[in-house]
Structure formats: structure tokens, C-alpha cells
Amino acid sequence: MENNIIKGMDRVDPNLRDEILAELFLNQMMNNFKRSKILEEIDHSLKSKDKEAFLRLTEELKSVS
Numbered sequence: 001m002e003n004n005i006i007k008g009m010d011r012v013d014p015n016l017r018d019e020i021l022a023e024l025f026l027n028q029m030m031n032n033f034k035r036s037k038i039l040e041e042i043d044h045s046l047k048s049k050d051k052e053a054f055l056r057l058t059e060e061l062k063s064v065s
């Protein structure tokens with residue numbers, strides 16, 4: 001699917017294309033960062049046997065794409 005998006009970008013103005021690609025990249029990096037932080041917090045909740053935090057964080061993790 002991403003390949004189709006990139007192929008279709010050839011018809012977009014180069015400046016707009018660069019802006020869109022930069023935004024997609026930043027969004028992906030932010031999601032990766034959020035996911036990483038949530039996973040760290042899940043690890044901590046497991047070590048401290050905090051069931052409530054674990055359940056809340058696993059739900060939060062599901063919402064991060």
C-alpha cells in the first residue's frame with residue numbers, strides 16, 4: 001500500500017510532495033517514540049506488579065498505530 005502511495009506522489013508538486021513525505025515521516029517517528037515509551041512503562045508495571053497500570057497501558061498501546 002505504501003508503495004502505491006509513493007508511486008502516486010510522482011504526479012504531485014515536488015514541494016508539496018516533500019512536505020507530505022516529511023509529515024508522514026514525522027508522524028511515523030512520533031508513533032514509534034510513543035510506542036517505545038509505552039512499552040517501557042508496561043515493563044515497569046510488570047516489574048512492580050501494577051495490574052491497573054498494565055491494563056491501562058496495554059489499551060493505550062493498542063491505540064498507537
